[in-house]
């Protein structure tokens with residue numbers, strides 16, 4: 436039985452995973468409540484420590500995470516490129532207080548949009564990113580959940596989604612993956628960075644009303660949505676009590 440005793444929220448992989456390895460993916464998905472999730476995140480301090488479930492700057496997690504993302508994206512540099520006549524436009528899904536954009540995406544993109552539904556996080560992100568807002572490096576800030584996002588055709592060179600895909604059940608996750616195919620530039624890249632379930636099934640996390648997918652289910656869903664997995668790496672250097680974290684680099688099966 437996948438009893439996990441550690442942490443809180445979707446970064447740490449949950450202190451309250453229900454013992455439910457017998458449940459089907461559909462059963463797990465039916466437990467996800469968007470409103471419970473928003474209530475939970477709205478109750479959390481708008482800080483790096485808050486969005487990382489207590490594994491903030493006093494721990495090795497934020498630095499290790501950024502080093503891992505930089506290493507991963509640098510290895511992929513020859514595998515994606517900006518579309519002719521366009522800018523290197525990125526988007527940060529489930530952006531929290533802007534941590535990933537500030538420490539990582541602005542270094543790899545000319546301009547970054549952010550999407551985050553929780554009002555206090557959006558307010559804090561604007562302060563945290565003020566320097567980049569002044570420099571014109573921040574585009575739109577969409578204060579909406581990712582299941583409500585409407586893609587702008589061929590806008591993005593790099594789509595980044597970290598530690599928030601589990602907020603969506605598989606049916607909405609598939610729709611979002613489909614929208615990403617519309618939104619990506621020719622030869623652009625989608626990267627998903629998420630915890631993996633160490634059980635043989637997806638696990639519901641009642642703390643933030645999300646789920647933790649197995650690596651197997653991620654791969655199945657990418658394929659079903661018409662995405663080709665071109666590279667994947669495990670995040671190194673995280674405290675051993677945390678769930679494994681994996682980065683998935685994806686390109687549309689059929690280039691748009």
Ligand SMILES: C[S@@+](CC[C@H](N)C(=O)[O-])C[C@H]1O[C@@H](n2cnc3c(N)ncnc32)[C@H](O)[C@@H]1O
Nearest residue numbers: 476486529530531534553580581597598599602
């Ligand atoms: C674990 S935090 C990760 C934040 C950020 N990606 C980071 O790594 O610093 C999860 C984030 O997902 C956001 N979130 C929750 N439900 C969401 C949804 N339906 N769509 C988009 N983001 C959501 C939360 O408000 C929170 O900011």
